[in-house]
Amino acid sequence: MDENKLGSIYNNIVQTVIKTIPEEWEEVYVNGEITEDVRTAFFYYYPEKGRMPVHSHNISNIFEIEKEDCKI
Numbered sequence: 001m002d003e004n005k006l007g008s009i010y011n012n013i014v015q016t017v018i019k020t021i022p023e024e025w026e027e028v029y030v031n032g033e034i035t036e037d038v039r040t041a042f043f044y045y046y047p048e049k050g051r052m053p054v055h056s057h058n059i060s061n062i063f064e065i066e067k068e069d070c071k072i
Helices: 003-020 056-063
Strands: 025-034 039-047
Touching: 003 025, 003 039, 003 056, 039 056
Parallel strands: none
Antiparallel strands: 025 039
């Protein structure tokens, strides 16, 4: 894969993660996997107030947001 295409993919991931987090945050750790058959991604973020990390799949439950609005 060429660097421009890879850079575009990374940029899309970053923008999606930023839009998905519904509060101020300090750190984000993204895990993604792309193979011929599987594409999956999730992330953890640390809220600005230093609480425990939040898993991306738990955002909809914690903030009472529709799951469709939280997909990356």
